[in-house]
Amino acid sequence: MAVFFFCNVERTMDSLTQIILGGAIGNAIAGKKLKNKAVLYGAIAGTIPDLDVLAILFTDPISALEIHRGFSHSLIFAIFGSLLFGYLVYLLEKKKGLAFKEAVGVFFWGFVTHSLLDVFTTWGTRILWPFDYPFAFKAVFVIDPLYTLPFMFFLIRSMFEKNNVAKRMYWNKLGLIVSTAYLFVALLLKGIAFYAFTSALKEENVVYTSISVKPTIGNTILWNGIVETQDSFLIGEYSFFDHSSIQFRSYPKNLAYGEKLENNKIVERLIQISEGYYTFSEKENEIYFNDLRFGLLKNDDEDLQFAFSYRFVVDDNGKLTVEEVKKERKDGVLLLKKLWERLKGI
Incomplete structure (x- = not known):
C-alpha cells in the first residue's frame, strides 16, 4: 500500500x-x-x-x-x-x-x-x-494552522479555569467564535481568488466548461485553479502576493486511452471518486488514471506525477486491476518547499 x-x-x-x-x-x-x-x-x-x-x-x-x-x-x-x-x-x-x-x-x-x-x-x-x-466548499485545506492553533489555545486556556465557570465558558466561546469566523473569512478569500482566475481566463479568451478553485496546503493565501476545457484541463496558481498574471498549464484529457477500458467498473468508480476532474496518461505502454483534485506531486516535464494516480495492470488471471502509484516522502517535502516559495508571489 x-x-x-x-x-x-x-x-x-x-x-x-x-x-x-x-x-x-x-x-x-x-x-x-x-x-x-x-x-x-x-x-x-x-x-x-x-x-x-x-x-x-x-x-x-x-x-x-x-x-x-x-x-x-x-x-x-x-x-x-x-x-x-x-x-x-x-x-x-x-x-x-x-x-x-x-x-x-x-x-x-x-x-x-x-x-x-x-x-x-x-x-x-x-x-x-x-x-x-x-x-x-473548498475554502480551507484539511491542514490549516491558522484555524487549528488559535482554537487550541482558547480551548486549553478554558480548561485551566476549573473553578471559575464564567471564565471557562468565556474562553471556550471565544475559541468557537474565532475559529468559525476564520472559516467565513476563508470563503471570502476564495471568492476573491475565484474572481482572479475567471478574470485571467477571460483575458486569455479561454472557453471552459467548469472551474474548481481551492486553497493549497496549510494556507488561504495560495490558491489552485483547475479549469476544464473540451479536450484538456488547465491548472494554475494564484497568490494574493502575485504581481503578474496567472499562468495556466495544460494537461490533455487523453480520453482515447480511457476508451480502451470502456465499461470497466473500476474506471467508472475512479471517475466518480475524482468528481470528473481526471486525465489518462501513458508511460512505458501502461495506462494511468490521474485524479487532478489534489494537484501535482512532481511538476517537472521529465517526471510528472499527480498526487493521486493509479496504474492499470492485468493480474495473473487476466483481470484488470489498479495500483496506486507509490509516492515518496522526499517528494512531499520538496513540494512543500516549492509551494512556500510560490506563496510569496511572482
Missing part, C-alpha cells in the same frame, strides 16, 4: 483539529458539570467519524476512498450514533448531574460539527448519505 507524505500529515493534523473542535463542543454543552471530562467526551465525539479510515485495513484502496466521509459523516449517523454513545456517557456521569439530553447533545453536535468542518475542506463529505453527493 502506497504511503503518501501528505496523507499521513493530513490524518494527524485533521484528527487534531477535529479533537479540538469536538472538545470545545463538549465543553460548551457539559463543561459546567463535567469540567475537563466534557472536553474528553467531546474529543471522542470529534474522533469517531474519521474511524472510517480504518476501512483500508479490510478492503482495497478504491473502496476505502469510497467509504471515507460517507456514512460515518452523515446526519443519520449523527442521530443514531449520538443516542448510543450519549446513553453510555449518561450512565457513567448521571451521578454528576449530567442529563441524558446533554450527553446526547455532546455527541450529536460533535458529529455534526465534525462533518460541517469537513464540508469547508477540499474533500467531499456526504453529509446527506445515502444520497451520493459530496459537499465541499
Whole structure:
C-alpha cells in the first residue's frame, strides 16, 4: 500500500483539529458539570467519524476512498450514533448531574460539527448519505494552522479555569467564535481568488466548461485553479502576493486511452471518486488514471506525477486491476518547499 507524505500529515493534523473542535463542543454543552471530562467526551465525539479510515485495513484502496466521509459523516449517523454513545456517557456521569439530553447533545453536535468542518475542506463529505453527493466548499485545506492553533489555545486556556465557570465558558466561546469566523473569512478569500482566475481566463479568451478553485496546503493565501476545457484541463496558481498574471498549464484529457477500458467498473468508480476532474496518461505502454483534485506531486516535464494516480495492470488471471502509484516522502517535502516559495508571489 502506497504511503503518501501528505496523507499521513493530513490524518494527524485533521484528527487534531477535529479533537479540538469536538472538545470545545463538549465543553460548551457539559463543561459546567463535567469540567475537563466534557472536553474528553467531546474529543471522542470529534474522533469517531474519521474511524472510517480504518476501512483500508479490510478492503482495497478504491473502496476505502469510497467509504471515507460517507456514512460515518452523515446526519443519520449523527442521530443514531449520538443516542448510543450519549446513553453510555449518561450512565457513567448521571451521578454528576449530567442529563441524558446533554450527553446526547455532546455527541450529536460533535458529529455534526465534525462533518460541517469537513464540508469547508477540499474533500467531499456526504453529509446527506445515502444520497451520493459530496459537499465541499473548498475554502480551507484539511491542514490549516491558522484555524487549528488559535482554537487550541482558547480551548486549553478554558480548561485551566476549573473553578471559575464564567471564565471557562468565556474562553471556550471565544475559541468557537474565532475559529468559525476564520472559516467565513476563508470563503471570502476564495471568492476573491475565484474572481482572479475567471478574470485571467477571460483575458486569455479561454472557453471552459467548469472551474474548481481551492486553497493549497496549510494556507488561504495560495490558491489552485483547475479549469476544464473540451479536450484538456488547465491548472494554475494564484497568490494574493502575485504581481503578474496567472499562468495556466495544460494537461490533455487523453480520453482515447480511457476508451480502451470502456465499461470497466473500476474506471467508472475512479471517475466518480475524482468528481470528473481526471486525465489518462501513458508511460512505458501502461495506462494511468490521474485524479487532478489534489494537484501535482512532481511538476517537472521529465517526471510528472499527480498526487493521486493509479496504474492499470492485468493480474495473473487476466483481470484488470489498479495500483496506486507509490509516492515518496522526499517528494512531499520538496513540494512543500516549492509551494512556500510560490506563496510569496511572482
